[in-house]
Amino acid sequence: MALLLTCSSAMAELPSELKDVVFTGDLNARSSVDFRKNARNVVSHIPEGSKGSVLEARKLKSTGSYGIKIKVTELGKGKTTAKVGDEVWVYYAQKDPWLSFTDKNDEDVEDPEEALVAKARRDGEGIPVPGTVAKPELPTQEEVLKQQKSEDPNLAKSTDKTKTEASFCDNCTEFKKAAPEIQNQQDIKDVRDAVTATAPKEKTDKTKTVAKKNTKAGKWANFPEVVNFSEGKTTAKTISYARRNKSRHSTGYCYKAVKRAHLASGAIKKYPPGVHAKDAVRDLKRLGMINMLDNPTYRSMIKSPDDAPKGAVIVYATSDVRQSGDTQIKTDWGSSGTYVSDFETPNNFLKSPKARRFANNGKPYKIIGVMIKP
Known part of the structure; x- marks a missing residue:
C-alpha cells in the first residue's frame, strides 16, 4: 500500500501533456522549425479558429519562445491553402501566443510553459536542431524581464488584425539593438535592488x-x-x-x-x-x-x-x-x-x-x- 501511495504521489507531479491546440489568431505554417524573417519555409496560412494536435516542440534560443509542430485537424474560417492533415510548424510567442492548449484530460491549460519545456526536452534528445535549446528549463527572472513588452499594449493599440509570428520575430531581432534592452537591464537591476535592500x-x-x-x-x-x-x-x-x-x-x-x-x-x-x-x-x-x-x-x-x-x-x-x-x-x-x-x-x-x-x-x-x- 505504501508503494502504491508513493507512486500515485509521484505521478501527480508529472508535467501535464499537451494534446490539442486552438488558433486564437492567424499564423504562418512552416515546413521546418526556422522562424527567421528570411527563412523560405512558409507553406501556408493557418486562420484563426483552426485546431490541431501537438506533435513536437522546440524552444528557440534567440527569443525563448517555442516552435510547435502540429497536425491540422480543423480549419477556421478564412482563405487558406492549408488542408486538414497537414503537419506544420507554428510559432508560440511568449509575448502574444495566439495559441491555446488543452491537456490529455481535455482541460484548458492556463500556462503551457512546464508542459512545453518537458516536451521540448524529450523531443530534443535526438538529433540537435540548429537555433533551438537542447535541454530547456523553466524561465528565469532575467528571461521574464527580457521578454516583457516594451510598452503597455493598451497605450499603443494596433490596427493590424493579421499579425503573425513574423512581426514578433522582427521585434525580437530589434530587441537586442534597441533601447528596450537598456530599459530591461535597468528593470533587472531595480528588481535585484528591491530584493536585497x-x-x-x-x-x-x-x-x-x-x-x-x-x-x-x-x-x-x-x-x-x-x-x-x-x-x-x-x-x-x-x-x-x-x-x-x-x-x-x-x-x-x-x-x-x-x-x-x-x-x-x-x-x-x-x-x-x-x-x-x-x-x-x-x-x-x-x-x-x-x-x-x-x-x-x-x-x-x-x-x-x-x-x-x-x-x-x-x-x-x-x-x-x-x-x-x-x-x-x-x-x-x-x-x-x-x-x-x-x-x-x-x-x-x-x-x-x-x-x-x-x-x-x-x-x-x-x-x-x-x-x-x-
Whole structure:
C-alpha cells in the first residue's frame, strides 16, 4: 500500500501533456522549425479558429519562445491553402501566443510553459536542431524581464488584425539593438535592488510608517504585516509588470501572467510548475507565499474579492473538476482598483459571464486562495 501511495504521489507531479491546440489568431505554417524573417519555409496560412494536435516542440534560443509542430485537424474560417492533415510548424510567442492548449484530460491549460519545456526536452534528445535549446528549463527572472513588452499594449493599440509570428520575430531581432534592452537591464537591476535592500530593522520601521499613513487599507490597517506587503516595492513591481504585459482581452493564460509578474518582481525565486490556475494555491505556498484563508482571523475578513488586500493573488475554482480555475492580482484596496492577469478588468472573476453561467448551473466558482507574502 505504501508503494502504491508513493507512486500515485509521484505521478501527480508529472508535467501535464499537451494534446490539442486552438488558433486564437492567424499564423504562418512552416515546413521546418526556422522562424527567421528570411527563412523560405512558409507553406501556408493557418486562420484563426483552426485546431490541431501537438506533435513536437522546440524552444528557440534567440527569443525563448517555442516552435510547435502540429497536425491540422480543423480549419477556421478564412482563405487558406492549408488542408486538414497537414503537419506544420507554428510559432508560440511568449509575448502574444495566439495559441491555446488543452491537456490529455481535455482541460484548458492556463500556462503551457512546464508542459512545453518537458516536451521540448524529450523531443530534443535526438538529433540537435540548429537555433533551438537542447535541454530547456523553466524561465528565469532575467528571461521574464527580457521578454516583457516594451510598452503597455493598451497605450499603443494596433490596427493590424493579421499579425503573425513574423512581426514578433522582427521585434525580437530589434530587441537586442534597441533601447528596450537598456530599459530591461535597468528593470533587472531595480528588481535585484528591491530584493536585497530591505533589512529587518528597515522593514519594521517601514511597517509602522505605512500602517499610520495608509488610509485606504480600511480594516487591514490594523494588520501591519498585510499593509507592508501591499504597499511594498515588490508588490508595486508585480502589479506594474502585470499591467505592462497584459493583453487587451483574455488570452486564456491568466496563471501564466500571474507567475511571470511575480517572478519578474522577485516576489518568488523560481517559476512555478503548475498548468492550471487552481494549482496556484499549492504552487505559491511552496515558494513562500501564504494563503490568507488558512488563517481564521484573515478568513473571517474576506467575504468577497473586494475584501482581499492590495497585491493579493486571488485563486478561484469550481466543483467541476474539468475546469482549470482562474487567478487575478488585485491592484488596489477595496473596490477602488482593478484585477489583472492576462488582461485587466474592473470586475473580479466572480462577476464574469463564465462564473455567472456556472453559478446558474449549480457549480459556482469560489475563492480558494488569497495569496500574499508578508
